[in-house]
Amino acid sequence: MIIALAGRRIDKSDADVRQFPLQNVGSVSVAMRRLLMKEGVTALVSSAACGADLIGLHEAGKLGLRRRVILPSGPGKFREASVVDRPGDWGGLYDTVLHQVEGSGDLVIELAVGDTDPYRVVTHALLDEAAVLGAEGHETVEALMVWNGKITEETDYTAEFGEEARKRGLTILEIMTV
Numbered sequence: 001m002i003i004a005l006a007g008r009r010i011d012k013s014d015a016d017v018r019q020f021p022l023q024n025v026g027s028v029s030v031a032m033r034r035l036l037m038k039e040g041v042t043a044l045v046s047s048a049a050c051g052a053d054l055i056g057l058h059e060a061g062k063l064g065l066r067r068r069v070i071l072p073s074g075p076g077k078f079r080e081a082s083v084v085d086r087p088g089d090w091g092g093l094y095d096t097v098l099h100q101v102e103g104s105g106d107l108v109i110e111l112a113v114g115d116t117d118p119y120r121v122v123t124h125a126l127l128d129e130a131a132v133l134g135a136e137g138h139e140t141v142e143a144l145m146v147w148n149g150k151i152t153e154e155t156d157y158t159a160e161f162g163e164e165a166r167k168r169g170l171t172i173l174e175i176m177t178v
Contacts (some may be wrong), residue, residue, distance in 0.1 A: 002139050003036070004045045004170075005145025006044060007052025007178050010086040018052050020177035022087050028052070028146065032059045035144070039173070041065055042139060044076045045130040047072075047122055049082040049098060050090035052177070053145035057097045068133065069092035069098065070119035072126050075107075102164035110126045110149040123161045127168060141172045148178045 007172070008020035020028075043066035046053045058065050070130055071078045077099055083094045101107045110125045112118035127143065134141035143165035151159040167174055 001040050002043045002045065002130045002134045002141045003039070003144050003164070003173070004141065004161075005043050005056045005144045005146065005164045006046070006126060006158050007054065007056075007144075007175075008028055008148060008158060009049050009051040009053075009082065010088055010090075011073060013087050017152075018178055019150075019152070022035045024118070024177055025051075025055065028078045028175060028177055029055050029059060030054055032146070033060075033063070035173065035175060036063055036065065037140070042137065043068065043130075043133050045070065045126050045133065047082075047126065048078070050084070050088060050094075051114070052175075054083070054090055054093050054097065056144070057101075058093060060098065061100065062092065066104075066106065066133075067097045068108065068129055069096070069099050070110050070122050070129060072110060072112065072122045074109065117155075119155075119157050120160065121155045123168050124164060126161065127164055127170070142173055144173045144175065146175045146177060149174070149176060 044060040045068045112121045
């Protein structure tokens with residue numbers, strides 16, 4: 001099975017609404033490892049932001065699974081904007097994961113064109129790439145949302161990912177972050 005993953009980033013220190021508190025990283029990591037093993041996952045397709053993405057990539061790596069990472073910008077720019085800007089020590093994990101996936105040819109930079117939202121482009125590319133891997137290996141593709149189960153009032157890429165996965169007829173799995 002191939003899993004496309006999207007989910008919440010770790011909350012800012014001063015966040016009014018808790019979507020993924022830093023103290024929940026351990027329980028989400030355990031849930032992630034259990035799900036990957038239970039579902040018989042062979043590959044994980046994700047971006048690499050702090051929180052759900054890096055936890056999924058880390059757990060998949062420990063299990064020896066293939067990991068394909070899709071970024072909306074160069075690795076350095078993404079690291080500053082989506083990895084080290086939140087509490088926790090995410091930078092080292094990001095660097096390690098990117099080094100590993102780049103070495104295996106599974107790092108994809110998906111640049112948006114014109115006024116297109118780069119994060120929206122990646123949200124759809126996660127599902128596209130998972131479909132390609134599934135077709136190559138004749139494997140089922142499912143979508144994993146790692147989130148708090150609530151749509152935010154602002155742009156919510158995790159909810160959009162789930163909506164697009166449903167449109168494509170994919171089974172949606174969930175891990176709760178709160």
